[in-house]
Amino acid sequence: MIKHAKQILNQPFNLRLTRVLIRALIVGLFTGLLVGIFRWIIDHTMQLLTVIYPQMMKQPLLLIPYIIFLIVIALLIAKVMGPYSDQLTGSGVPQIEAVFLNENRMPAWQIVWRKFIGGLLAICPGLMLGREGPCIEMGAMIGQGLGKDFFKTNQEDLRLLQECGVAAGLSAAFSAPLAGVFFLVEEITFDFKPISVVTALIASFASDLVTLFFFGTKPCLYFPIKTYLPLKYYWILPVLGIILGLLAYLYQYCLLSLKPFFHKITIIPNKYHSLIPLLLIIPVGLWNPRLLGGSHDLIIDLFQKKLTLPRISSAALFLLPLLVFAVRFIFSMLSYGATVPGGIFMPILVLGSALGVTVAQILVQLNLISPNFYPHLLVIAMAAYFGAIEKAPITAIILLTEMVGSVQQVLPIVITTCVSYYVLDFLGGKPIYEALRLQMNYPGDK
Amino acid sequence: MIKHAKQILNQPFNLRLTRVLIRALIVGLFTGLLVGIFRWIIDHTMQLLTVIYPQMMKQPLLLIPYIIFLIVIALLIAKVMGPYSDQLTGSGVPQIEAVFLNENRMPAWQIVWRKFIGGLLAICPGLMLGREGPCIEMGAMIGQGLGKDFFKTNQEDLRLLQECGVAAGLSAAFSAPLAGVFFLVEEITFDFKPISVVTALIASFASDLVTLFFFGTKPCLYFPIKTYLPLKYYWILPVLGIILGLLAYLYQYCLLSLKPFFHKITIIPNKYHSLIPLLLIIPVGLWNPRLLGGSHDLIIDLFQKKLTLPRISSAALFLLPLLVFAVRFIFSMLSYGATVPGGIFMPILVLGSALGVTVAQILVQLNLISPNFYPHLLVIAMAAYFGAIEKAPITAIILLTEMVGSVQQVLPIVITTCVSYYVLDFLGGKPIYEALRLQMNYPGDK
Structure with missing residues (x-):
């Protein structure tokens, strides 16, 4: 007996995707906003360094207050990391991987604010560290925090929102939304379930859109090459x-x-x-x-x-x-x-x-x-x-x-x-x- | 105790990837060759139709031999499909999906030649059918056939070569190699294991390269749009x-x-x-x-x-x-x-x-x-x-x-x-x- 269309297709008017997509959109927008601010502060303080260092070159005595300043920064970093040092060290991506493997748990909002301040304290003085990892960790935690505390989702949807945060975080860090989605599937989840991909896509583009207000439509790294390599x-x-x-x-x-x-x-x-x-x-x-x-x-x-x-x-x-x-x-x-x-x-x-x-x-x-x-x-x-x-x-x-x-x-x-x-x-x-x-x-x- | 680099990284000089990649390359090249010929024949007979039909328009009596010709084609299609009708009907993608779900088995070379001839017989007279599905099915079967009969692979590697065939088949059908890889992960396997993706990528680009000899570097559908939508x-x-x-x-x-x-x-x-x-x-x-x-x-x-x-x-x-x-x-x-x-x-x-x-x-x-x-x-x-x-x-x-x-x-x-x-x-x-x-x-x- 050959099945008819009605026996094969799903029941119409299922609201799960609607619910998940709206939440993904919100996670994307919040992540984009936070990452936008994060990037903006880093960009502007980095420009400060190109003023401070030449000054110190001219007047080496200025190095003394600067070193004291750096010692304070180091103390502050330790203070901000507080009891969550293991969760905050480095990029944060390995810790997020562990969360997805159910080997690790993080308190969402604690991580978000501490990574935000800690990341700024570490990156702004010029340490050769990326902001993308922190953006990914913050994104995942925004997804988790909103999912748990505001949307009160079930476990399955919570995971989707964490995924959305990862994609949105990288997307906003680079203004490269597709890369955000692929980073998620290639580094973190290793799977390509349609619902994961679509929600990640929505979050990624929403987050990218927010960064447009901060930085315009030009990608953060733009290499316009117009010719083929022969x-x-x-x-x-x-x-x-x-x-x-x-x-x-x-x-x-x-x-x-x-x-x-x-x-x-x-x-x-x-x-x-x-x-x-x-x-x-x-x-x-x-x-x-x-x-x-x-x-x-x-x-x-x-x-x-x-x-x-x-x-x-x-x-x-x-x-x-x-x-x-x-x-x-x-x-x-x-x-x-x-x-x-x-x-x-x-x-x-x-x-x-x-x-x-x-x-x-x-x-x-x-x-x-x-x-x-x-x-x-x-x-x-x-x-x-x-x-x-x-x-x-x-x-x-x-x-x-x-x-x-x-x-x-x-x-x-x-x-x-x-x-x-x-x-x-x-x-x-x-x-x-x-x-x-x-x-x-x-x-x-x- | 913190692990050292040597305890974390793999043993060097493992030859598995080498072996799989060479095989993926070969599957890609063969698929590209077969699909190239398939496309070439279709393109050229389709041009024939634009000559035949206006002729029949002018001399309606010509319709009689043409109808007889089509009856012969229909008989031939049935003959070629033979006992494998269920495996060959339609695009072949659902059947390949079933193979990946271990719900279906196909005799590789039987499917390849029958789909090749059968596909040509159906598509060349102008039925509104795509060649991409058949290319995907043929590709998967080339991967399976080479894997089983020539490389004598284990089950795990055989699956990889079938995957390579899927990606290579679509890649060659469209001269769109990345789309081949994504079709594989998004429609067939739903996962993004690095080894699957890398082997599919190699097969896909190898297959695309072969089609360049048939059709040049221009994609089979090329829409050069130079402006943004405002x-x-x-x-x-x-x-x-x-x-x-x-x-x-x-x-x-x-x-x-x-x-x-x-x-x-x-x-x-x-x-x-x-x-x-x-x-x-x-x-x-x-x-x-x-x-x-x-x-x-x-x-x-x-x-x-x-x-x-x-x-x-x-x-x-x-x-x-x-x-x-x-x-x-x-x-x-x-x-x-x-x-x-x-x-x-x-x-x-x-x-x-x-x-x-x-x-x-x-x-x-x-x-x-x-x-x-x-x-x-x-x-x-x-x-x-x-x-x-x-x-x-x-x-x-x-x-x-x-x-x-x-x-x-x-x-x-x-x-x-x-x-x-x-x-x-x-x-x-x-x-x-x-x-x-x-x-x-x-x-x-x-």
């Missing part, structure tokens, strides 16, 4: 992919070694460890304050070839981005290893862009590529380095495609990202957030 | 979404009613039912042969406003696309309802584009929108109609973005698709492939 240069891609894959493994290995290393430092109590990177970063700021922070400006500078170093021969031009890479690699590690609330997402993109520029400079010097394709390699390397370290190739492809604004770069991005992903996997690398979660020793993890 | 027109989007959602439900309801209807026709034995649409379609071909088939050309015509109808007043211009919609709606149903190997993917996109054009024409007539934004509404409506009927919003967004080539249309596409998805869900609609699978009464389905 096929004759495609041999570069696997080479670049191998280099990035090797360095992605180095990144994972070093980052995972940092926590045990910091734990051995007992002169300063654990909760005041943020003081170490806060003080060590001062020389970098004195050298060039634009190297500090997340740092969006630095990538834009690299993209526009604005970064210059005096007294450097043209043959050694590639040394500059390599130096940027080295400095930021070390300080990303130090910043993250200490007990500080800040992420690694953006810092990884910065490292990728510096590597892309290094390789491009070398190839240009050797006359192997035209300087016109310098921006292409920067964007490709960003995607591939991120895609390998986070083992999230789709998020990488979608994020960079949203930033570039056209699909022309998809093929070279896919090739390079797959190669670097493969190299990392071959060496034994894991998705970095999963690895960091495993380091936290949640009960359910072996 | 915010002042955004009120149109929810209205359009509601209309498309209602008509999406109508589509589902009618399509699911067709199989029971055809089963009541007992004068012609079930296996020769293809004769009904084959004969009924003749008048349509005589009216305008470009209405026949999949039909890619028709969408391009609509996009370029090439479709014209003589003796029609300008005020009734919107009647033309509406008529196209009505004719194609009815014949898509008839073509699919009969026991014929051909899909609904592309026909749904055609219906969406006709609806978009209808609405655009009405709005232009009412001076509510500038004619410049006619192509925008076409693209938006394609995505929304498809996204609703298949309940696959992400696939719709990614597919149309790949076709448009830039991310500028993402926001209006998302808004409209979410609204139409919502309306369909509210009315009780299901993902169409799932609904068709349920109609097939597999043992595991209630």
Whole structure:
């Protein structure tokens, strides 16, 4: 007996989706608002640094009050983290993963305000930490808090709203809504149930819309590239992919070694460890304050070839981005290893862009590529380095495609990202957030 | 005790990914080759129809040998389907879904050759069937066949290769590789395990690369739109979404009613039912042969406003696309309802584009929108109609973005698709492939 349409289709006028979508929209709007304010404050205080540091360079005595100021900041960070230090350290994404695995629970509003203030205290003085992780953690907690306290949802819908918060958080952090959705499915939930995806999509776009009021329609990183990479240069891609894959493994290995290393430092109590990177970063700021922070400006500078170093021969031009890479690699590690609330997402993109520029400079010097394709390699390397370290190739492809604004770069991005992903996997690398979660020793993890 | 990096990361030099990726690449290349030939034959015979039909229009006596020819085709289709009629009818996607649910098994190579020949026999005479479904089914079976007979894989890897075939099949059918991957996760597997995604990505791009040799770098549907839809027109989007959602439900309801209807026709034995649409379609071909088939050309015509109808007043211009919609709606149903190997993917996109054009024409007539934004509404409506009927919003967004080539249309596409998805869900609609699978009464389905 063949079933009729009525026997197959669902009953009409079911209100569950309506209810969930409205709630997703509200979670998206709130997350967008909070993240918008967070980003706005960071952007503006980061500009302050480019005024303060040159002043200190001129009048080194000013360093004394500044160091005292940083000590106060370190004390404040410890105070704000309070009893929730484990939940707030780092990006927050591993902790959220653990929540989704039912290995961890967080008090929503406590986390939101503490991550907000703590994140600002850590990122604004120029530590090389990302704001994306904190935005994701705050988003998830906004979803949880609204779900539990206002909507009084059941457990299933609560999970959906936490998911919406994750997507909305990343979406607003980057003004890249599709990337928010893909980050959620590729890093956190690993599944693609239609209702999850649709609610995440709604929350993500709602949150993105709110940030438009703060920052306009231009994406926070915008790389308008209008030309294709010619096929004759495609041999570069696997080479670049191998280099990035090797360095992605180095990144994972070093980052995972940092926590045990910091734990051995007992002169300063654990909760005041943020003081170490806060003080060590001062020389970098004195050298060039634009190297500090997340740092969006630095990538834009690299993209526009604005970064210059005096007294450097043209043959050694590639040394500059390599130096940027080295400095930021070390300080990303130090910043993250200490007990500080800040992420690694953006810092990884910065490292990728510096590597892309290094390789491009070398190839240009050797006359192997035209300087016109310098921006292409920067964007490709960003995607591939991120895609390998986070083992999230789709998020990488979608994020960079949203930033570039056209699909022309998809093929070279896919090739390079797959190669670097493969190299990392071959060496034994894991998705970095999963690895960091495993380091936290949640009960359910072996 | 904090774990060290070595305790967290995997053992290096694991060869599983290497093995799977090479196999995925091979599945992608073979699928690309077969789909390339399939597409090439269809494209060229479809052009023949635009010669044959005007000839018959001039010399109606030619209709007699043509009708005899179609009877032979109907007999051949029945012969080719042979004992595998249930596995080959329709797009093949519901059957593949059932394979993934372990409710169905297929003999790989039997299905590949029979679907190839059967699909050509059904689609080439102009039935309004898509080639994408058959490409997906053939791809999955190529993955299964190579996996079982050549690579002798274990069960887990065999599933991965079937997945690769699905992605590669759709990728090659449209020259839209990312859409292939998303169709797989959104319609078939519903999960986002990294290894599935990476292997599908490799297969999808490999398969796309092969089709480049057949058809060049231009996507099979290419809608270069260079401007944003202005915010002042955004009120149109929810209205359009509601209309498309209602008509999406109508589509589902009618399509699911067709199989029971055809089963009541007992004068012609079930296996020769293809004769009904084959004969009924003749008048349509005589009216305008470009209405026949999949039909890619028709969408391009609509996009370029090439479709014209003589003796029609300008005020009734919107009647033309509406008529196209009505004719194609009815014949898509008839073509699919009969026991014929051909899909609904592309026909749904055609219906969406006709609806978009209808609405655009009405709005232009009412001076509510500038004619410049006619192509925008076409693209938006394609995505929304498809996204609703298949309940696959992400696939719709990614597919149309790949076709448009830039991310500028993402926001209006998302808004409209979410609204139409919502309306369909509210009315009780299901993902169409799932609904068709349920109609097939597999043992595991209630």
